[in-house]
Amino acid sequence: MKKxxxxxxxxxxxxxxxxxxxxxxxxxxxxxxxxxxxxxxxxTLDVQARAWAAVAEKYLGQTVVVVNKxxxxxxxxxxxxxxxxxxxxxxxxxxxxxxxxxxxxxANGRRPPFNYxxxxxxxxxxxxxxxxxxxxxxxxKSLQDLMKDAQAKPGQLVYCSGGLYGMSxxxxxxxxxxxxxxxxxxxxxxxxPCLQAVVGKHVDFAFQYxxxxxxLMRGNKLRVLAVAGERRLKSIPDIPCFKDLGINAEYYGxxxxxxxxxxxxxxxxxxxxxxxxTAEDKAFNAMIEKPGDEVYYLHGDEVRKHIEKEGKTxxxxxxxxxxxxxxx
Amino acid sequence: MDVLNNLLDGFxxxxxxxxxxxxxxxxxxxxxxxxxxxxxxLAGITLLIPATFGLGPTGGIxxxxxxxxxxxxxxxxxxxxxxxxxxxxxxxxxxDGYQMTLKGRGGAALFISAWGSWVGGTLSIVGLMFLTPFxxxxxxxxxxxEMFAILLIAFILLGSLGRGSFFRTIPMVFLGLLVSxxxxxxxxxxLRFTHGVTELYDGIDFIPVAMGAFGVSEILISTEESLxxxxxxxxLRELLPxxxxxxxxxxxxxxxxGLGFLLGLxxxxxxxxxxxxxxxxxxxLAQKPEEFGTGRIEGVAGPETANNAASGSAMIPFLGLGIPxxxxxxVMMIALMIHGVRPGPLFISEHAQIFWALIASxxxxxxxxxxxxxxxxxxxxxxxxxxxxxxxxxxxxICLVGTYSVNASTTDLIVLLCFGVFGYVFxxxxxxxxxxxxxxxxxxxxxxxxxxxxxxxxxxxxxxxxSSISLVLMxxxxxxxLWNIYRELRPTKATWESALKEGG
Numbered sequence: 001m002k003k004x005x006x007x008x009x010x011x012x013x014x015x016x017x018x019x020x021x022x023x024x025x026x027x028x029x030x031x032x033x034x035x036x037x038x039x040x041x042x043x044t045l046d047v048q049a050r051a052w053a054a055v056a057e058k059y060l061g062q063t064v065v066v067v068n069k070x071x072x073x074x075x076x077x078x079x080x081x082x083x084x085x086x087x088x089x090x091x092x093x094x095x096x097x098x099x100x101x102x103x104x105x106x107a108n109g110r111r112p113p114f115n116y117x118x119x120x121x122x123x124x125x126x127x128x129x130x131x132x133x134x135x136x137x138x139x140x141k142s143l144q145d146l147m148k149d150a151q152a153k154p155g156q157l158v159y160c161s162g163g164l165y166g167m168s169x170x171x172x173x174x175x176x177x178x179x180x181x182x183x184x185x186x187x188x189x190x191x192x193p194c195l196q197a198v199v200g201k202h203v204d205f206a207f208q209y210x211x212x213x214x215x216l217m218r219g220n221k222l223r224v225l226a227v228a229g230e231r232r233l234k235s236i237p238d239i240p241c242f243k244d245l246g247i248n249a250e251y252y253g254x255x256x257x258x259x260x261x262x263x264x265x266x267x268x269x270x271x272x273x274x275x276x277x278t279a280e281d282k283a284f285n286a287m288i289e290k291p292g293d294e295v296y297y298l299h300g301d302e303v304r305k306h307i308e309k310e311g312k313t314x315x316x317x318x319x320x321x322x323x324x325x326x327x328x
Numbered sequence: 329m330d331v332l333n334n335l336l337d338g339f340x341x342x343x344x345x346x347x348x349x350x351x352x353x354x355x356x357x358x359x360x361x362x363x364x365x366x367x368x369x370l371a372g373i374t375l376l377i378p379a380t381f382g383l384g385p386t387g388g389i390x391x392x393x394x395x396x397x398x399x400x401x402x403x404x405x406x407x408x409x410x411x412x413x414x415x416x417x418x419x420x421x422x423x424d425g426y427q428m429t430l431k432g433r434g435g436a437a438l439f440i441s442a443w444g445s446w447v448g449g450t451l452s453i454v455g456l457m458f459l460t461p462f463x464x465x466x467x468x469x470x471x472x473x474e475m476f477a478i479l480l481i482a483f484i485l486l487g488s489l490g491r492g493s494f495f496r497t498i499p500m501v502f503l504g505l506l507v508s509x510x511x512x513x514x515x516x517x518x519l520r521f522t523h524g525v526t527e528l529y530d531g532i533d534f535i536p537v538a539m540g541a542f543g544v545s546e547i548l549i550s551t552e553e554s555l556x557x558x559x560x561x562x563x564l565r566e567l568l569p570x571x572x573x574x575x576x577x578x579x580x581x582x583x584x585x586g587l588g589f590l591l592g593l594x595x596x597x598x599x600x601x602x603x604x605x606x607x608x609x610x611x612x613l614a615q616k617p618e619e620f621g622t623g624r625i626e627g628v629a630g631p632e633t634a635n636n637a638a639s640g641s642a643m644i645p646f647l648g649l650g651i652p653x654x655x656x657x658x659v660m661m662i663a664l665m666i667h668g669v670r671p672g673p674l675f676i677s678e679h680a681q682i683f684w685a686l687i688a689s690x691x692x693x694x695x696x697x698x699x700x701x702x703x704x705x706x707x708x709x710x711x712x713x714x715x716x717x718x719x720x721x722x723x724x725x726i727c728l729v730g731t732y733s734v735n736a737s738t739t740d741l742i743v744l745l746c747f748g749v750f751g752y753v754f755x756x757x758x759x760x761x762x763x764x765x766x767x768x769x770x771x772x773x774x775x776x777x778x779x780x781x782x783x784x785x786x787x788x789x790x791x792x793x794x795s796s797i798s799l800v801l802m803x804x805x806x807x808x809x810l811w812n813i814y815r816e817l818r819p820t821k822a823t824w825e826s827a828l829k830e831g832g
Contacts, residue, residue, distance in 0.1 A: 040655070041374035047662045054378055068374070069736045072512075072529030076737070079526065104517065113526050158784055164517050186472075186783045187514055189776065192652040193595045199649065200468030202784065211665060215650045219673020287381070291665035321517075 028088055028267050029062040035257070036084070037093040038077025040070040043191075044211060044291070048126055048255045049093040051287040052278055059274040064091075073101050073166065075113050082118035086262035088271065094121060094258035094303070096167060096251075099311050104165050107318035116307055117261060120268055121300040123275035124256025125284075128293050129229025129241070130171045130207035131214075133198055133222045138205075143226040143245060146205060147179060154182040160203040162191040165321065171207045171228050171251035173317045178249035198222060209253060210235070211292035235292060251310070254296075256303050272300055331457060338684025342692055347390055350383065351689045354391035355696045358398020359704075361415075365406055365539055366730025368415035369399035369639075373659045377666075385667035386682050390689040392660045393643070397449055397690065400599065400636045401697045404441040405708055408628065409434055410723055412543030417599040417635035419538045420607045423762055424620060424627030426546070431623050435567030435709045440574075440625055441632035442701040444581045448633035449694040451585040452592070452640030456647070457687050461676065463641070464648025467593040472780035473791045475594060477801030479774045482601065484808050485608035486770065488617065489763050497760045504767025507532060515779055527739035534768045536731050536744040541761045543727055544748025547720045549755065567706055573625045580610050580630035588637030593645065595653035596773060599638035604766055606634035640690070647683060649673055 035053050039045050046068065053064035069077035074097040081092025098116070105112035132143060140146040150157050161169035164187045176183055186203055188194040191212060198206050199221045207228055214235060216222040227233055227241040230250060242249055257275055259268060278284050279297035288295045298306065341347060361372030372395045380388030403418035408425030421441065428437040455463070486501065510521045511531025522528040569577070584606045591602040610630040611620045620627050643660075645653045650672035652658035661671050669679055676683045711719070731744050751761050785791035793799040 041370065041659065043658070044662065046374070047377070047666065050378055051381075051666070054381060067736055070530075071735065071737065071739075072526045075526050075529070108517070156786075164512075164514055184783060184786070186780050188780070189514075189596070190655075190658070192654075192658055196468055196595060196645065196649075196651045196653060197471065199651065200471055202471035211670070212650065215670040215672025215674070219649070221649065221673050286668075287666055290668035291662065292670065324516075 028270060029060055031089065032063040032065055033060065033088070034090045035064050035066045035093060036077050036081045036090065037066055037068050038070060038074035038081070039068070039093070039095070039097065041068045044209065044293070045093070045095055045097075045253075045255050047291070048288060048293070051284060052125060052257065052275075055281050055284040055287070056274050056278045058281070059277045060271075073097060073104075073163075075101050075105075078118075079114045081258070082114045082260055084260050086260040086264075088259060088263055088267035090260070091122070091271070092119065092258045092260075094119060094124070094256045096254050096310065099307055099314055100165055100167070100170060103311060103314040103318045104322075107315065107322040116304075116311070119258035120261055120263055121303040121307075122257040122259055122268065122271045123279070123300050124254045124298045124303045124306075125275070125279045125295055126288060126293055127252045127254045127296040127298070128209055129227050129231075129233075129250075129252055130168060130209055131227055131239075132205060132225040133195075133208050133213050133217075134205045134225060135198055135201045136220050136223055138201075138223060140205070140223075140225065143240070143247075146225060147181060150181040150183065155184060157204045158184045158186055160186045160188050160194040160197045160206045162194050163187055163189065165318065167253050168194065168207055168209070170314060170317060171249070173321060174251050174313060175207070175228065175247070175249040177317055177320065178247060195222075209293075214292050234294065251313070254298075254303075254306070256298070256300075268300070334680060334684045335457065335688060337681070338686075338688035341386060341681060341685035342390065342688035347387055347685065347689060348692065350387045350391040351394050351693045352696055354394020355398040355693050355700060358395035358400075359402035359697065359700060361395065362399035362402020362418075363405045363414050364730050365412045365414055365543065365727050366535065366732075366734055368403075368535070368734075369396045370655050370659065371734050372399060373656060373663075377659065377663055380663050381666065385664050385669045385679075386685050388663050388667065389660060389682065389686055390693075392663050393686060393690060394693045396643075396656050396660065397636060397639045397693065398697055400449070400632075400639045401442060401445045401701050403635070404445075404628070404632050405438065405704075406543075408437045408441065409708055409712060410543065411546040412723065412727060413535075413538050416535050416538070416597060417603045417638075418632070419534075419542070419600070419765060420603050420631045420762070421628055422542045423607070424622070424624050427621065427623030428625070428628065429712070432566060433573075433623065433625075434712070435705055436569040436573055437625065437628045438705040438708065439567065439569050439702065440577050440629050442698055442705070444577065444584065444629045444633035445636040445701075446694055446698045447581050448585045448588055448635075448637035449640060449697075450691065452589045452637040453687060453690045453694070455589050456640055456644060456690075460644050460648040463593060463644050464651075467645050467653070468649070468651075469795075469797060470594060471795075472777040472784060473794065473798040474801060476774060476777040476781055477792065477798045477805060478591075478594065479770055479777060481801065481805045481808060482605050482608070483770055483774065484805055484812065485605065485612065486763060486766055487812060488611060489608060489760070489766060496758060497763050500754070500760050500764040501767040504764040505771040507537075507764075508768045508771035509775075514776060515783070527737065531772070532743055532768075533735075533740065534765060535734070536740045537747045537768060538765050539727055539731060540744040540747030541751030541754075541765060544724065544744060545751030545755055545761075547724055548748060548752040550716060550720060567709060569625070577625050577629035579613075580606070580626045581633045583609060583613075584630040584633030585637045588634030589641045591634070592638030592641030593653075595645075597654055598642055599635040599654075600769060601773075602634040602638035603631035604769070606630040646671060647675060647686075650675060 037049050050066050053066050084090035102112040134140050197203050217224050230243040232241045285295050361367045373392050403414040404421050406412045406414040407418040407421040411422050411426040413419040425437045512529050587606050588602040592598045610626045611617045645651045646657040652661045731740050781791050
């Protein structure tokens with residue numbers, strides 16, 4: 001009996017010291033960290049997350065292993081990330097796709113499988129606007145041309161996106177809503193096929209992200225009419241942004257890091273610091289900038305605020321879109 | 329000879345010790361991910377992206393491209409020896425490849441598949457070298473209606489895939505189409521048959537389905553007969569193809585190269601489509617199509633060549649325009665972009681060194697792969713001498729691990745096992761499982777392109793004969809359909825004789 005008691009006390013002590021060790025932020029991190037990416041491998045988002053993982057290792061002192069867990073526009077991975085042990089060893093790549101997925105589920109009267117508050121946001125490191133692109137020999141020389149034509153022929157102009165209510169569909173829906181214009185939407189499977197459709201003149205225009213669009217612009221295959229955001233891009237300073245044109249239709253593809261909501265504050269602080277340092281890191285900046293993007297750091301609390309703001313816009317749009325969709 | 333000079337420069341870069349080493353590394357890794365069921369080139373390339381952060385853009389792309397075409401070599405191994413598709417483009421190789429193994433000709437099938445892969449791969453690099461800018465622009469002319477017309481031809485050919493009767497093939501086609509509708513409607517976001525399961529939003533991936541329906545069901549069937557099955561010693565002579573086999577595979581290899589190269593230009597997972605279309609074409613052209621599915625070398629040579637040729641030409645839109653049309657080229661493109669090299673229309677002129685070094689390395693890589701794969705043939709074939717009661721649990725384990733590792737998804741495991749049982753039952757009932765899988769692949773693509781076309785034209789069907797390309801393809805599919813009907817209905821000698829007998 002004594003032996004059993006002694007043994008159980010021993011295991012209890014072991015267990016407690018182990019769990020204390022996990023919670024103790026002073027030691028964190030003591031083993032490799034898993035970063036769940038809810039998006040499929042290979043996209044821009046995946047590469048940016050991997051770049052963060054590669055550089056953050058330097059500031060965390062532990063390896064960061066990226067695991068792709070795609071499915072249901074990111075919901076599968078996000079749920080796995082939200083339900084993970086809140087010990088700082090399982091983090092999730094947060095992105096605008098969180099908002100896209102949650103708001104779409106809500107707009108369709110379903111309960112999203114995860115929520116904004118299931119996570120504590122560590123920080124975000126990019127915030128890229130889309131570009132309005134048309135085929136190179138398109139009659140539209142400026143965004144005004146396109147808008148004028150769209151006004152004359154409502155519902156006649158066709159645009160493509162990389163997928164329904166995804167990162168290249170919503171900015172157009174928001175734009176259409178803000179300007180009161182009507183377009184026809186042809187979804188493709190991914191940004192690449194959509195860009196090919198623009199180059200091949202199968203659609204009239206699209207909103208696409210700078211890294212893939214800019215080389216095509218330089219090679220005279222595409223014309224960029226505007227930057228769909230509130231600031232111009234460093235790499236194309238002479239192309240006007242929506243703010244210049246007086247259009248209020250903002251949408252940004254942002255990427256960041258989130259932890260499960262019950263993660264102890266000291267660990268969150270440590271992660272936030274590492275993310276900030278990573279965002280300032282030269283190597284990290286090079287990895288983001290060389291493909292044509294820009295590092296734009298936001299503190300975790302600011303990320304939460306941004307989500308709040310974009311959630312409202314997207315909710316409004318999604319409700320409109322959900323009305324158009326056929327009912328069961 | 330501008331091209332030759334450029335190529336010579338390319339070889340100078342590609343033949344440096346470092347680049348040969350990276351090419352070799354990529355090829356070995358590619359063969360491995362190809363051999364391992366479940367893990368395909370996409371996962372293989374993505375895993376190694378962080379490793380390219382430290383390499384230059386040239387070294388990085390040489391290695392990643394090596395993985396991509398290397399996987400096409402490796403993919404056939406498990407298809408032929410164990411009836412488990414090593415990766416998606418080798419699904420169709422199972423049909424005749426595995427039957428050849430059962431007849432003791434597995435070594436020959438592997439040999440021919442490596443040989444065909446080399447021919448297809450090398451010919452498509454020649455095409456890549458001379459025609460990239462031209463073909464990249466040509467490929468953009470293929471919009472949804474043109475794609476739909478091509479898929480329609482593939483779909484009509486699908487009717488002749490099955491070995492059994494019409495009534496054992498068509499139900500499976502419809503079942504495949506039905507399963508492929510599971511998931512979110514890509515146009516309206518309506519959920520179809522998901523029953524509230526979040527994991528089903530994206531539909532059912534065909535790779536675990538194919539692995540289950542072919543591989544797992546094969547294991548289940550073997551448990552019935554494993555005591556009876558005899559594994560015989562393989563002699564070297566049996567590893568090599570016979571003269572007839574070599575002669576029979578020339579045609580499929582060259583047709584496969586051409587077909588694969590052209591279909592590889594199309595968006596999507598073109599190498600899967602290429603391997604299927606090549607198989608169906610060979611079957612259509614064969615003297616005795618009824619022998620397909622019983623271990624014809626043509627059924628291995630064609631598709632295995634086509635998927636390699638397609639993997640070469642799939643890089644054309646990405647190298648020529650900077651538009652990745654499939655997932656694997658997309659990852660390679662990002663690997664270049666991390667180093668500040670942005671593929672685009674100006675890529676070949678601005679980064680001539682990288683382009684030509686890549687081309688040169690692909691010639692080298694294909695030679696490396698043949699040298700690498702031929703000795704492996706005897707090794708793999710000898711693996712079959714391991715008693716089945718030991719081998720099959722290991723295969724099953726590898727299937728499970730491979731499937732799980734792609735998306736870290738337990739749903740995929742459930743799909744794998746469920747379709748294992750499904751495949752077992754339907755194979756026992758002698759239904760044609762291959763038609764099921766091809767319908768699953770074609771269904772969503774056809775739906776997508778069809779609806780895209782109609783969305784583009786605001787509902788007018790005239791878009792399908794609006795461009796000259798789609799008009800030609802549509803007419804071709806119509807003629808193919810008529811020919812199919814005629815072939816079925818025309819009085820053959822046998823029917824004449826039986827009619828005479830009945831009459832007399």
